[in-house]
Amino acid sequence: MIQIENLVKTFGPKRAVDGVTFTVERGEVLGFLGPNGAGKSTTMRMITGFIPPTSGRVTVGGHDVVESPLAAKRLIGYLPEAAPSYPDMTVHGFLSFAADMRGLAGEAKRKAIGRVIDLCFLSSVLHQGIDTLSKGYKHRTCLAQALIHDPDVLVLDEPTDGLDPNQKHEVRNLIRELGRTKAVVFSTHILEEVDAACTRAIIIDRGRIVANGTPAELRGMSDLAGAVTVHAIGADAAAMRDRLAAIPEVARVEQVNGGVRAFPREKRAAGELARVVAELATREGWRLDALRTEEGQLDEVFRRITLPDTAKRAAAAGGGA
Amino acid sequence: MSGAWKTVSTIARRELSSYFTSPVAYVFLVIFLLLTGFFTFTAGAFFERGEASLTSFFVWHPWLYLILVPAVGMRLWSEERRAGTLELLLTLPVAPWQAILGKFLASWLFLAIALALTFPVVVTVNVLGDPDNGVIAAGYLGSLLLAGAYLAIASMTSAMTRNQVVAFILAVVICLFLILAGFNPVTDLLARWASPAFVDAVAAFSVMTHFDGFQKGVIDSRDLVFFLSVIGFALFATAVIIRGHRAG
Numbered sequence: 001m002i003q004i005e006n007l008v009k010t011f012g013p014k015r016a017v018d019g020v021t022f023t024v025e026r027g028e029v030l031g032f033l034g035p036n037g038a039g040k041s042t043t044m045r046m047i048t049g050f051i052p053p054t055s056g057r058v059t060v061g062g063h064d065v066v067e068s069p070l071a072a073k074r075l076i077g078y079l080p081e082a083a084p085s086y087p088d089m090t091v092h093g094f095l096s097f098a099a100d101m102r103g104l105a106g107e108a109k110r111k112a113i114g115r116v117i118d119l120c121f122l123s124s125v126l127h128q129g130i131d132t133l134s135k136g137y138k139h140r141t142c143l144a145q146a147l148i149h150d151p152d153v154l155v156l157d158e159p160t161d162g163l164d165p166n167q168k169h170e171v172r173n174l175i176r177e178l179g180r181t182k183a184v185v186f187s188t189h190i191l192e193e194v195d196a197a198c199t200r201a202i203i204i205d206r207g208r209i210v211a212n213g214t215p216a217e218l219r220g221m222s223d224l225a226g227a228v229t230v231h232a233i234g235a236d237a238a239a240m241r242d243r244l245a246a247i248p249e250v251a252r253v254e255q256v257n258g259g260v261r262a263f264p265r266e267k268r269a270a271g272e273l274a275r276v277v278a279e280l281a282t283r284e285g286w287r288l289d290a291l292r293t294e295e296g297q298l299d300e301v302f303r304r305i306t307l308p309d310t311a312k313r314a315a316a317a318g319g320g321a
Numbered sequence: 322m323s324g325a326w327k328t329v330s331t332i333a334r335r336e337l338s339s340y341f342t343s344p345v346a347y348v349f350l351v352i353f354l355l356l357t358g359f360f361t362f363t364a365g366a367f368f369e370r371g372e373a374s375l376t377s378f379f380v381w382h383p384w385l386y387l388i389l390v391p392a393v394g395m396r397l398w399s400e401e402r403r404a405g406t407l408e409l410l411l412t413l414p415v416a417p418w419q420a421i422l423g424k425f426l427a428s429w430l431f432l433a434i435a436l437a438l439t440f441p442v443v444v445t446v447n448v449l450g451d452p453d454n455g456v457i458a459a460g461y462l463g464s465l466l467l468a469g470a471y472l473a474i475a476s477m478t479s480a481m482t483r484n485q486v487v488a489f490i491l492a493v494v495i496c497l498f499l500i501l502a503g504f505n506p507v508t509d510l511l512a513r514w515a516s517p518a519f520v521d522a523v524a525a526f527s528v529m530t531h532f533d534g535f536q537k538g539v540i541d542s543r544d545l546v547f548f549l550s551v552i553g554f555a556l557f558a559t560a561v562i563i564r565g566h567r568a569g
Contacts, residue, residue, distance in 0.1 A: 084405035
């Protein structure tokens with residue numbers, strides 16, 4: 001549904017988005033990750049046609065966003081960053097305006113408004129002025145606007161920003177649910193949302209895509225991925241460490257709180273090292289409390305991918321000064 | 322009504338209702354009516370003239386609008402930019418010209434409502450004497466076009482900045498220039514050292530020159546074309562400025 005080819009956006013000398021290419025199909029929820037200022041919002045603004053790309057192409061449902069913007073925009077529901085809405089309108093007035101702009105009328109309009117009110121839990125504030133609402137309600141009002149025409153493509157810029165934990169949970173569930181039938185792109189810098197809602201995630205740093213895969217694949221890029229952690233009751237940690245280090249497949253061993261972690265020499269099929277360690281435990285007569293293969297942690301991957309460059313850049317700037 | 326115009330009217334209706342849900346509209350209407358009353362009857366010496374016409378009413382409009390119309394138009398785009406709703410509006414299936422025209426028409430209609438509420442002066446002059454109502458109608462048409470020209474300029478300056486005060490001041494300065502180019506004291510001054518052709522050329526850019534005819538009851542196509550082209554040009558400039566912002 002969304003096809004992005006070699007997208008570039010420069011603001012003066014700064015390349016905010018630098019050759020981004022990806023596609024999102026119907027049934028996919030793509031999480032867009034990256035540090036602040038990485039180019040997430042700029043990319044989303046180009047997908048929705050708010051700003052034109054410097055070069056490259058965006059097509060939505062086969063319509064080029066620059067050449068036939070209206071056809072593309074009809075397919076898209078967009079929640080901009082900071083969820084703007086008209087403060088002088090009531091929630092119902094605002095949704096009615098959004099429905100009119102989407103060409104809904106009569107019964108279809110009434111149904112559409114009712115549907116998004118239920119989806120976004122807005123019934124209690126329906127006739128309140130938007131300027132009197134709390135941030136969470138304002139946010140959901142703008143989200144409701146994006147859903148009103150039941151779009152095929154959803155572009156959500158930080159949809160859970162400013163929500164309380166319960167609302168965050170609801171919105172993630174909603175995104176996952178909507179992703180079954182639509183193409184969804186959403187940006188976030190909360191890594192747990194990737195597991196909670198995404199089928200695929202892209203990490204972008206300084207305008208470039210630095211990782212693209214399923215949440216499990218991204219976690220697999222972690223150093224931790226494939227390591228085996230053993231917790232045993234009443235065992236001597238130092239002795240365990242020595243035994244584990246003696247296994248040929250183990251590269252190094254680390255003590256973690258209450259247990260020992262063995263890192264494989266090379267990343268293997270999950271469970272293989274665990275089997276070797278389990279056999280060792282049986283031979284040694286360790287009373288195992290836990291033995292697991294680590295999946296890796298997204299935040300570790302995220303930091304490793306995006307941090308070294310930032311540090312390098314800071315060092316370069318320091319050297320140049 | 323085709324889809325494109327339906328979008329224009331949806332945007333216009335939202336904009337117009339936003340005037341009336343805030344106190345701005347009522348404050349503006351009261352001040353507008355008080356000021357027109359003051360200028361017409363006190364400063365304009367309506368009764369002392371002893372003639373059944375609205376000359377003392379219309380003659381003040383270029384000056385009155387100089388302050389009041391930019392006050393109405395200054396928020397058109399700067400407010401959308403400040404609140405971030407510009408991004409929302411322009412990512413809906415709407416072409417920029419539809420949004421620009423819809424918002425402009427809404428505020429023009431608002432000014433038309435304000436102008437229509439001055440009907441008591443028409444009633445008064447008809448009760449007291451036997452005026453030429455054709456001249457009065459032409460005066461109203463001219464006044465509406467004048468307001469539209471100022472408003473389109475305010476729309477343009479409003480698109481330039483997210484600060485409403487800056488938008489207001491820029492609009493007042495441009496409108497003042499359009500007045501002064503044809504204001505008699507200024508043209509007299511110019512005539513001392515410039516050729517009459519040059520003076521006429523400068524005056525041709527002035528709203529005063531083109532508003533005069535309407536006050537006298539003459540609807541000249543050149544005057545119509547002047548006001549409509551100022552509106553068209555300023556709205557086109559609004560579109561160019563907005564596109565410039567988006568292109569970064």
